[in-house]
Amino acid sequence: MSHADAANPEVLTAMGELFVSLPHCRTLGFEYLGTVGRKPTLRVQWREDLVGNPATGVVHGGVITSIVDTTSAVSVAANMQDYETIATLDLRIDYLKAATPGKAIYCTAECYRMASQIAFTRAVCYHDSPDDPIAHGVATFMRGSNPKPMLQVEDKP
Amino acid sequence: MSQFMETFDRLRDEKRYAEVIAAVPYARLMGVEFGEGDDGELLFSLPFYERNVGNTTLPALHGGLIGGFLENAALLHLMWGRESQEAPKIVDFSLDYLRSGRAQTLYARCEITKQGKRVAHVLIEAWQEDRKKPVAVARAHFLLSAGS
Numbered sequence: 001m002s003h004a005d006a007a008n009p010e011v012l013t014a015m016g017e018l019f020v021s022l023p024h025c026r027t028l029g030f031e032y033l034g035t036v037g038r039k040p041t042l043r044v045q046w047r048e049d050l051v052g053n054p055a056t057g058v059v060h061g062g063v064i065t066s067i068v069d070t071t072s073a074v075s076v077a078a079n080m081q082d083y084e085t086i087a088t089l090d091l092r093i094d095y096l097k098a099a100t101p102g103k104a105i106y107c108t109a110e111c112y113r114m115a116s117q118i119a120f121t122r123a124v125c126y127h128d129s130p131d132d133p134i135a136h137g138v139a140t141f142m143r144g145s146n147p148k149p150m151l152q153v154e155d156k157p
Numbered sequence: 158m159s160q161f162m163e164t165f166d167r168l169r170d171e172k173r174y175a176e177v178i179a180a181v182p183y184a185r186l187m188g189v190e191f192g193e194g195d196d197g198e199l200l201f202s203l204p205f206y207e208r209n210v211g212n213t214t215l216p217a218l219h220g221g222l223i224g225g226f227l228e229n230a231a232l233l234h235l236m237w238g239r240e241s242q243e244a245p246k247i248v249d250f251s252l253d254y255l256r257s258g259r260a261q262t263l264y265a266r267c268e269i270t271k272q273g274k275r276v277a278h279v280l281i282e283a284w285q286e287d288r289k290k291p292v293a294v295a296r297a298h299f300l301l302s303a304g305s
Contacts, residue, residue, distance in 0.1 A: 022210065022211050022212070022213065022219060023207055023208050023209065023210040023211075023213065023219075024208065024209050024210060024211050024218075024219035024221065024222045025211075025219070026208075027186070027208040027209070048182060049182045049183065049185070049186045050182065050183050050186070051181075051182040051183060052181060052182075052183050052184075052229070052232075053161070053181075053244055054161045054180055054181065054182065055159035055160070055161035055162065055243075055244065059183075060181075060182075060183035060184070060225060060228075060229070061225070061228050061247050061250065062183055062187070062221070062222070062224060062225015062226070062228050062229060063183060063225065065221045065224035065225055065228065065250065065252075066219060066220075066221025066222060066224070066225060067221070068221070069219070069220045069221040069224065070221060087220075087254065087257065088220040088254050089253070089254055090251070090252060090253045090254065091220070091224060091251070091252045091254075092249065092250065092251040092252070093224075093249060093250045093251075094248070094249045095246070095247050095248060095249065095250075098246070146215065148214050148215065149214070150212060150214055
């Protein structure tokens with residue numbers, strides 16, 4: 001999928017890869033499916049070890065929190081002119097309905113305001129369509145949160 | 158009453174903390190531990206594991222992982238004090254990140270601010286070496302009764 005609409009396609013490609021390759025994201029099995037415009041989508045497959053309620057098989061809310069946090073971070077990267085380190089400042093999740101056991105969860109996020117120091121994001125989680133969401137999340141990120149870059153650009157080919 | 162809740166009630170009454178975690182797959186995957194603190198209140202802890210990292214250069218725990226740990230702590234804290242036929246359902250969860258989570262054990266404590274007939278409100282606080290320097294604070298609403 002093309003990153004042509006990103007503020008800086010190279011930054012989005014590199015940061016998108018970085019965010020889903022972080023150890024906790026690999027543990028959960030996040031997959032980056034691509035970005036349409038500046039809205040990235042990630043997927044997590046249902047797995048027995050991600051369940052929060054063994055009586056129902058519903059995925060743990062913490063998995064939703066992680067995919068919202070990660071997808072939202074990628075949406076910030078879609079709006080970056082250059083490489084920068086970001087850190088989540090706050091996050092709120094509304095659990096609209098229980099996820100269906102056995103089905104993959106998708107998350108699509110959007111950075112709707114890129115201010116000089118703060119990025120504001122919103123995200124939805126769903127199975128089949130973003131119009132029928134499981135959860136809604138809003139977050140803010142601190143820009144330039146650490147002088148130590150998250151991505152060693154010189155390591156990239 | 159589900160078989161899980163029957164099991165949970167028995168494990169709780171016998172204070173078999175590790176087996177409670179073993180019964181909740183994602184809590185087990187994170188590596189959560191809990192027990193009673195010196196004051197008799199529940200204390201949750203999460204030893205450092207490389208698989209929970211979200212920033213490899215610092216390194217720091219993943220923000221979503223911290224959220225999952227706190228949400229799970231709130232749920233278990235609530236279930237610990239209740240006689241219920243079913244697990245409470247989380248309605249919303251709000252989390253403020255105050256410091257990055259270092260490669261150390263993360264602790265959490267919960268406080269039930271309000272427990273009504275239908276809804277409970279829980280405050281959660283997480284810290285590492287120094288309780289006065291919280292890594293994150295959060296609050297959650299849970300639905301206690303099954304409705305339509």
